[in-house]
Amino acid sequence: MNYVVFFTDEMRAENLGCYGHPLAKTPNYDRLAAEGTLFENHYVANPVCVGSRCSLFTGWYPHVNGFRSLLNFISPNDPNFLKELKDAGYQVVMYGKNHALDSASVHTSLTGYDSCDGLSEEKGSVWQETEATRKKRGRFLFSDDYTMLFPAMDDNELESMHDTQIVRKGVEFIRQWKPGDPPFFLFISINNPHAPYVCPKRYYDMYPPEQFSLRRYKEGAKPEFIRQLRQYSNFETVDESVFQKCAAVYQGMITYCDDMLGRVLDALDQCHLWENTIVAATSDHGDFAGDYGLVEKWPNAFYDNLVKTPLIIRVPGAVGGHRVSAPVSELDIFPTFMDYAQVSVGHDQFGKSLRLQLEGDSGDENAAVFCEGGYDLREPQCFEGTERDYSFLLKKDCVYYPKMMIQQEQGECVCRGTMMRQGAYKLIMRSSGEHEFFDLKKDPGEERNLYNAPEYASIISRMEKEMLLWYIQTSDVVPRLS
Numbered sequence: 001m002n003y004v005v006f007f008t009d010e011m012r013a014e015n016l017g018c019y020g021h022p023l024a025k026t027p028n029y030d031r032l033a034a035e036g037t038l039f040e041n042h043y044v045a046n047p048v049c050v051g052s053r054c055s056l057f058t059g060w061y062p063h064v065n066g067f068r069s070l071l072n073f074i075s076p077n078d079p080n081f082l083k084e085l086k087d088a089g090y091q092v093v094m095y096g097k098n099h100a101l102d103s104a105s106v107h108t109s110l111t112g113y114d115s116c117d118g119l120s121e122e123k124g125s126v127w128q129e130t131e132a133t134r135k136k137r138g139r140f141l142f143s144d145d146y147t148m149l150f151p152a153m154d155d156n157e158l159e160s161m162h163d164t165q166i167v168r169k170g171v172e173f174i175r176q177w178k179p180g181d182p183p184f185f186l187f188i189s190i191n192n193p194h195a196p197y198v199c200p201k202r203y204y205d206m207y208p209p210e211q212f213s214l215r216r217y218k219e220g221a222k223p224e225f226i227r228q229l230r231q232y233s234n235f236e237t238v239d240e241s242v243f244q245k246c247a248a249v250y251q252g253m254i255t256y257c258d259d260m261l262g263r264v265l266d267a268l269d270q271c272h273l274w275e276n277t278i279v280a281a282t283s284d285h286g287d288f289a290g291d292y293g294l295v296e297k298w299p300n301a302f303y304d305n306l307v308k309t310p311l312i313i314r315v316p317g318a319v320g321g322h323r324v325s326a327p328v329s330e331l332d333i334f335p336t337f338m339d340y341a342q343v344s345v346g347h348d349q350f351g352k353s354l355r356l357q358l359e360g361d362s363g364d365e366n367a368a369v370f371c372e373g374g375y376d377l378r379e380p381q382c383f384e385g386t387e388r389d390y391s392f393l394l395k396k397d398c399v400y401y402p403k404m405m406i407q408q409e410q411g412e413c414v415c416r417g418t419m420m421r422q423g424a425y426k427l428i429m430r431s432s433g434e435h436e437f438f439d440l441k442k443d444p445g446e447e448r449n450l451y452n453a454p455e456y457a458s459i460i461s462r463m464e465k466e467m468l469l470w471y472i473q474t475s476d477v478v479p480r481l482s
Contacts, residue, residue, distance in 0.1 A: 001183060001276060001277070001278055001316075001340055001341060002177075002183050002184050002185070002186075002273060002276060002277040002278070003090075003183075003184070003185040003186065003277065003278050003279075003280070003337055003341075004170075004174075004186045004188065004264060004268065004277055004278075004279045004280070005185075005186070005187045005188065005279075005280045005281075005282070006188050006260075006261050006264055006279070006280070006281045006282075007096075007187060007188065007189040007190070007281075007282060007283065007284070008190055008192060008193065008257050008281075008282075008283040008284075009049060009097060009189070009190065009191050009192070009193075009194040009283065009284055010049075010193055010194040010195065010283065010284070010285060010286060010287045010296075010297070011193055011254060011257065011283035011286065011287075011309055011310060012286035012287060012289070012304075012305050012306075012308070012309065013040075013042065013286075013304075013308050013309050013310045013311075014304070014305065014308070015250070015251060015254050015289075016029045016030075016254070016310055017029065017030050018030045018033035018034075018038055018312070019038070019040070019310065021251075023207055023211060023212075023251065024251065024254065024255070025206070025255045025258070026254065026255060026258040027258065027262070028258045028259070028261040028262035028265055029258055029261060029281060029310065029312065031265070032261070032265070032279060032281055032312045032314055033312050033321070033323075034320060034321050035314050035320045035321070036279070036312055036313050036314025036315065036318070036320060036322070036358075037312070037313055037314070037315075037318070037319070037322040037323070037324060037354075037357060037358050038310075038311075038312050038322070038323050038324070039311040039312070039313075039324050039328050039354075039357075040323055040324060040325045041308065041325060041326065041327040041328065041369075041421070042282070042308065042309060042310065042311035042327075042328050042329075042330065043307050043308055043309075043327060043328070043329055043330070043369040043370075043371055043421060044056075044283075044284060044285050044307050044308075044309055044329075044330045044371060045061055045062060045329060045330055045331060045370070045371055045372070046062045046067070046068060046285070046371060046372065046373045047285045047286075047297055047298070047299060047300075047301055047302060047306045047307050047371065047373050048070065048285065048297065048299050048373060049070070049099045049284050049285065050067065050069065050070050050071075050072070050073065050099050050100065051067050051068050051069070051373060052284040052285050052330065053098075053099050053100035053284055054067035054072075054073070054074055054100050055067060055330060055331060056100070056284070056330050056331070056333060056334065057074060057080040057081055057082055057100050057101070057334070058074060058078060058079065058080050058081070058347075058349065059081065059331050059334060059335065059345070059347075059349025059350055059351040060331075060349060060350065060477065061331070061350060061370065061372060061474050062372050062373065063372060063471070063474070063475075064474065064475075064476060064477055065078060068299075068372070068373060068374070068375065068382065068416075069375065069379075069381070069382035070384065071381065071382070073099075073100060073101060073102040073105070074100055074101050074102060074105050074109075075102050075104065075105055076102075076104045076105050076108050078105070079346060079347035079349075080101070080105070080109055081334035081337070081338065081345070082094075082101075082109040082110060082185070082187075083105075083108055083109040084338070084343060084345065084346050084347075085185050085337075085338070085341065085343060086109060086110065086111055087346075088341065088343040089182055089183070090111075090182065090183050090184060090185045090341070091111045091112065091181070091182050091183070091184040091185065092109065092110050092111050092112075092184075092185045092187075093110065093111060093112035093113070093173060093184060093185070093186050093187070094110055094112070094113045094114075094187040094189060095113075095114050095116060095166050095167075095169040095170050095173070095186075095187070095188050095189065096115065096116055096163070096166035096169075096188060096189035096190055096191070097115070097166075097189045097190065097191055098113070098115060098189070099284075112173075114169055116162060116165050116166045116169060117162075146233040146234065146235075146295075146399055146401065146402050147197075147233075147235075147238060147242055147243070147246060147295055148195040148196040148197055148246070148295045148296060148399050149196070149197050149198075149242065149245060149246050149249065149295075150196045150197060150198035151198070152198070152199070152200065152201040152204035152205065153198060153199060153200045153201065153204070154200065154201065155200045155201050155202050157200060158200045158202075161200075162191065163190040163191055163192050163256075163257075163260060164260065166188065166189070166190050167188060167190065167260040167263055167264065168263075170186060170188040170264060170267075171263055171264060171267040173186060174186070174264070174267040174268060174271055174273065175267060175270075175271055177271070177273070183341075185337075188264060190257065190260060192253045192254075192256055192257050192260075193250055193253035193254050193256075193257060193287065194287075195250075195287060195295055195296045195399075196399055197246050197249040197250055197253065197289075197295075198249070198253075199249065199252050199253045199256050200256070203249075203252035203253060203255055203256045204249055204252050205252070206248075206251070206252045206255060207248040207251045207252055208248065209241060209244035209245040209247070209248040210241075210244060211248075212244045212247040212248055212251070212290070214240065214243055214244065214247060214290045214291050214292075214293075215291035215292050215305070215445050215446075215447065216292070216447065217230065217292040217293045217294075218447070221447065221448075221449065222292065222449075223301075223413075223430070223432075223434040223436070224410075224412075224413055224432075224434065225298055225300070225301070225406070225410075225413035225414065226292055226294065226298075226301075228406050228410050228413050229294055229298065229402065229403070229406065230293055230294065232402035232403075232405055232406050233294075233295075233402040235293050235294070238293070240293070243290030243291075243293055243295075244290060246289055246290040246295055247289050247290040247291075250287060250289040250290075261281060264279075265279070274316070275316045275317075276316060277316070278313065278314065278315050278316070278337070278340060279313070279314045280311070280312065280313045280314075280333065280337075281310060281311075281312045282309060282310055282311045282312070282330070282333065283309040283310060284309070285297060285306055285307060285309060286304075286305050286306040286307065286308065286309055287305070287306070288305060288306070289305070291303075291305055296403070298403075298414070299373045299374045299375070299414050300373050300374030300414055300415060300416065300417035300430060301373075302371055302373075302417065302419035302426075302428050303446050304440075304444075304446065307371045307419065309330075311328065311330075311333070313336070313354070313358055315340065315358050315359075318358050318359050318360075319358070319359060319360045322357075322358075322360060324354075324357045324361075324362060324363050325362075325363075325365065326357075326362060326363030326364050326365045326367055327367050327368070327369040327421055327422070328354060328357075328363065328367070328369065329351065329369045329370070331349070331350050331351035331352075332351045332352050332353070332354050333351070333354075334351060335349070335351040335352060335353045335354075336353045336354040336355055336358070338353075339353040339355045340355065346480070347477070347479075347480060348477040348478060348479075348480065349477070350474055365423065366422065366423060367422070368420055368421065368422040368466060368470070369420070369421050369422075370418065370419065370420055370421075370467075370470055371418070371419040371421075372416070372417065372418040372419070373416075373417060374414050374415050374416040374417045374430070374431075375411075375414055375415070375416065376415065376416055376431065377411050377412065377415075380411075383407040383408065383411065383414070384400070384403060384404045384407050385404030385405070385407060385408050394408075412432050413432075415430055415431045415432040416430070416431045417429060417430040417431070418467060418471075420463055420466065420467050420470070421440075422463065422466075424439055424440050424441035424442075425437070425438070425439060425440065425456075425459060425463065426438045426440055426446070427460060427463045427464065427467065429464070429467065435451045436449045436451055437449065437450045437451040437453075437456060437460055438450065439456070
């Protein structure tokens with residue numbers, strides 16, 4: 001059995017048609033869901049790229065080995081599923097954004113890797129590509145515009161886009177594989193729909209901004225970091241219509257991702273690999289995309305628009321059109337792949353195979369899933385904008401400037417936090433004391449914090465105890481004897 005994982009960056013589950021978005025044009029995601037299993041409540045383990053991807057590849061929560069910053073990558077001393085698949089005889093190939101394996105682990109874990117930097121007209125990374133776009137066309141609104149809303153790209157730039165060329169590499173690999181070659185595990189990792197919000201004009205103007213209803217910001221109803229983000233970013237002076245345009249362009253970027261997924265699915269069809277390849281589509285975290293008058297994400301924010309991402313898996317011969325509402329974790333993804341590959345997991349980890357659900361089971365509706373993030377004041381090495389991090393971006397004309405300045409000047413706003421989702425309830429605990437509790441059945445937009453509501457006191461107490469027990473059970477791992 002072969003594997004293809006189509007991995008996007010910063011994609012919310014709720015913005016796909018198969019997840020119920022009324023405007024979404026996502027026929028390829030919808031096709032995959034119609035032929036496979038869609039997990040309605042799939043949660044990542046960290047709301048930021050590196051932490052989430054490290055958890056995906058190791059099966060470890062961020063606290064197990066410090067995978068909670070943008071700097072701490074998986075080293076050869078850390079076990080990971082990719083290496084175990086490679087050691088079992090798979091061609092393990094990654095195209096595109098890594099953000100998990102350090103340079104040494106790339107060599108020990110992958111048989112092939114190409115970040116595809118240098119392929120775009122702007123010579124390199126997505127950051128360079130979007131920054132060049134901004135400089136070439138000017139800012140969209142005003143001199144201190146931190147909305148991350150950039151002018152549209154020309155449609156004729158579509159094929160030269162970094163992500164398009166990443167997908168082209170993946171498609172070329174599929175077309176070159178032939179029967180008799182070792183089975184492959186292909187990880188196609190694109191940057192879209194990651195902010196800044198920019199894409200070719202055909203997608204940029206695809207959705208009318210006025211049709212997007214955003215979650216509202218209410219003074220005092222959310223933790224301090226949201227007020228600080230709005231203040232540092234000058235968002236109090238930005239009209240809601242601008243955030244609606246952010247949401248509309250973000251939706252267009254998702255349709256672009258869908259078109260790229262379609263190229264991969266078509267290649268599998270044309271190469272007669274559809275019936276011996278497991279295909280999965282998922283993402284590392286979500287995006288505010290205008291909700292609460294914010295953009296991008298935040299390390300200790302755990303709202304569904306940030307931590308609930310799509311997970312659709314299609315297994316040849318398994319049930320199609322199946323939907324699982326029981327909560328699942330991104331830590332469960334690779335144990336599922338290992339199960340179907342009949343490769344034993346060689347290290348202590350915390351994920352569980354989803355094979356039963358892929359074959360028609362409904363899963364455990366009472367299952368709890370966890371997500372954690374943020375940094376403590378004692379660990380300045382984690383804060384964005386530090387000398388070892390992205391200090392070269394710490395300048396006023398950088399769209400990430402407000403985010404980095406808050407972390408440098410208001411460090412408590414990015415304190416450590418943990419989320420637990422179980423049934424209809426979500427509990428968020430932060431070391432700052434800014435705890436939150438939501439009844440998602442009554443308040444899916446997470447606008448009413450019920451942490452101090454007397455009628456929920458017993459439920460909150462129970463969940464706090466279960467969160468503590470989870471920490472005890474996952475506090476560390478012990479290497480297995482060889």
